Amino acid sequence: MGRVEDLQIEETAGDAAVSGRDRMRAQIVEVAAGLLATGGRDAVSTRAVAAAAGTQAPTIYRLFGDKDGLLAAVLEYGFATYLAGKPPLDPTADPIADLRSGWELHIEFGLTNPALFLLMYADTQPGKRPAAAEAGLDILRTRIRNIAAAGRLRVDVDLAAEMVQAAGSGAVLALLAVPADQRDPRLPDAMFEAVITTITMDANSTDTSTTGTSTTGTNTARATRTAGVIAAANALQAHLPQLDELTDGERHLLDEWLTRITH
Amino acid sequence: MGRVEDLQIEETAGDAAVSGRDRMRAQIVEVAAGLLATGGRDAVSTRAVAAAAGTQAPTIYRLFGDKDGLLAAVLEYGFATYLAGKPPLDPTADPIADLRSGWELHIEFGLTNPALFLLMYADTQPGKRPAAAEAGLDILRTRIRNIAAAGRLRVDVDLAAEMVQAAGSGAVLALLAVPADQRDPRLPDAMFEAVITTITMDANSTDTSTTGTSTTGTNTARATRTAGVIAAANALQAHLPQLDELTDGERHLLDEWLTRITH
DNA sequence: ATTGAGAAGCTATCACTGTTAACACGATGA
DNA sequence: TCATCGTGTTAACAGTGATAGCTTCTCAAT
Numbered sequence: 001m002g003r004v005e006d007l008q009i010e011e012t013a014g015d016a017a018v019s020g021r022d023r024m025r026a027q028i029v030e031v032a033a034g035l036l037a038t039g040g041r042d043a044v045s046t047r048a049v050a051a052a053a054g055t056q057a058p059t060i061y062r063l064f065g066d067k068d069g070l071l072a073a074v075l076e077y078g079f080a081t082y083l084a085g086k087p088p089l090d091p092t093a094d095p096i097a098d099l100r101s102g103w104e105l106h107i108e109f110g111l112t113n114p115a116l117f118l119l120m121y122a123d124t125q126p127g128k129r130p131a132a133a134e135a136g137l138d139i140l141r142t143r144i145r146n147i148a149a150a151g152r153l154r155v156d157v158d159l160a161a162e163m164v165q166a167a168g169s170g171a172v173l174a175l176l177a178v179p180a181d182q183r184d185p186r187l188p189d190a191m192f193e194a195v196i197t198t199i200t201m202d203a204n205s206t207d208t209s210t211t212g213t214s215t216t217g218t219n220t221a222r223a224t225r226t227a228g229v230i231a232a233a234n235a236l237q238a239h240l241p242q243l244d245e246l247t248d249g250e251r252h253l254l255d256e257w258l259t260r261i262t263h
Numbered sequence: 264m265g266r267v268e269d270l271q272i273e274e275t276a277g278d279a280a281v282s283g284r285d286r287m288r289a290q291i292v293e294v295a296a297g298l299l300a301t302g303g304r305d306a307v308s309t310r311a312v313a314a315a316a317g318t319q320a321p322t323i324y325r326l327f328g329d330k331d332g333l334l335a336a337v338l339e340y341g342f343a344t345y346l347a348g349k350p351p352l353d354p355t356a357d358p359i360a361d362l363r364s365g366w367e368l369h370i371e372f373g374l375t376n377p378a379l380f381l382l383m384y385a386d387t388q389p390g391k392r393p394a395a396a397e398a399g400l401d402i403l404r405t406r407i408r409n410i411a412a413a414g415r416l417r418v419d420v421d422l423a424a425e426m427v428q429a430a431g432s433g434a435v436l437a438l439l440a441v442p443a444d445q446r447d448p449r450l451p452d453a454m455f456e457a458v459i460t461t462i463t464m465d466a467n468s469t470d471t472s473t474t475g476t477s478t479t480g481t482n483t484a485r486a487t488r489t490a491g492v493i494a495a496a497n498a499l500q501a502h503l504p505q506l507d508e509l510t511d512g513e514r515h516l517l518d519e520w521l522t523r524i525t526h
Numbered sequence: 527a528t529t530g531a532g533a534a535g536c537t538a539t540c541a542c543t544g545t546t547a548a549c550a551c552g553a554t555g556a
Numbered sequence: 557t558c559a560t561c562g563t564g565t566t567a568a569c570a571g572t573g574a575t576a577g578c579t580t581c582t583c584a585a586t
Binding site for chain 2: 040114118121122124126127128129133155158159162165166168169170171173178180184186187193194195198199230233234235237238242243245246250254260262263
């Protein structure tokens, strides 16, 4: 029998008694979040969490109802904690840049908290979406509404938000499904570019953007300039096995060059 | 600890014995697939599967190693079964239309088999992708390669395939996370539109236009393919001075090869 | 100050899970 | 004929989520 919990009790002795329950609740959530982050979902068992928090399994059920309640609390806590560690919200200069920052927030959250991210978007039984996912969607919806307010949104806000969220979760899932050293770092940017050009329209027909922060304009300009080159390289690469005019060695070398061009 | 890795050794043992084993294996997989479809992931327990298949739990471990092996077999079976019930593959008229049909195949698979879909794309522990997911990606990659062969692909094949897959899984996940009557039916089409306009270019916006694909003739397929090769080589040669990715020597050598191809 | 009520701790337990060991049966191949 | 190996079957082990029921403690009301 461990008498270790005396320390915690004395720690909270100065606080009000009502905070004892909240303290224990918070500690359980934090411990569970730690177990989830280090050991994945299977590491979060009621007994393991209770032991690490210095209590017993029934306490979890008294405070959270059941294990799903605990996981929901962990998800909410983890998401809120992550958001709290980030710039709370941008004022606003360019609404599309603001959306991009929200996008990057989501991507980074997924890549740094895979277990939480899976809980958030991929663990749900059909029909129910966790509150944290709804909160994330609200963040996107708010920023998209600013784009709409600027008169640059092509589709309705709800569809645009779902598209951004779907693109983000899909990109993160695709990245997570592959070893870290084999991930294509261009995927998130490419996905955002695809969605943003579909749901928005240019401010003017002429590119008046002077700030270098927006990579959209420069990338698009460069992309259209070299699109023909890349398309030609892709086409040649697709036909590579049929290039009887080249030797095996030449084909191999050409493949490397074309990959260098297209990537 | 599974000590059963001799699955492929007794392939040549006997006919009756092998068929008996395979029969049992197939029945277990089918039963497990049924349980997964009706009751979700939690309904697939070794005892439940064994009982429904008329055997005992240890049989599963002899045939599949462990439960993950069983689930992998179920996923493979479910995906293959779904594909078998669909038009096997299109010949080719418009490569983009072909990609769209592959896209719709994936979306429909996810919506009609949520549990399998989650197993495929959302259940993976970081770093490992199930074989069925790789197979699905290959379907997309093949069709995208046809777009590249037509000289209309803006980005490299791998990135394009990952984008399409990410957009598809993200869209399905977003749809599944919401009650069926609240789903926005425009989401999949909108996502495809976003991706396809980003990764491809219009047929007439490139100097490698392969309008010859519609030319008539007996050897149309092969003839147009070589025509596409030559067009791509010509386009690449025209843009040779802009290929900053290559050194002077490489550019010179590439020039010789392209000349050899086009002549 | 006593008391009563309710919250919390704690043990034991249930039904179930994945997984494995151990034994019995049957056919197969030498 | 015999030894072997695949298979069927039972039993068991270690954990899991979840509850019941007991004990202890706190604290406001009397």
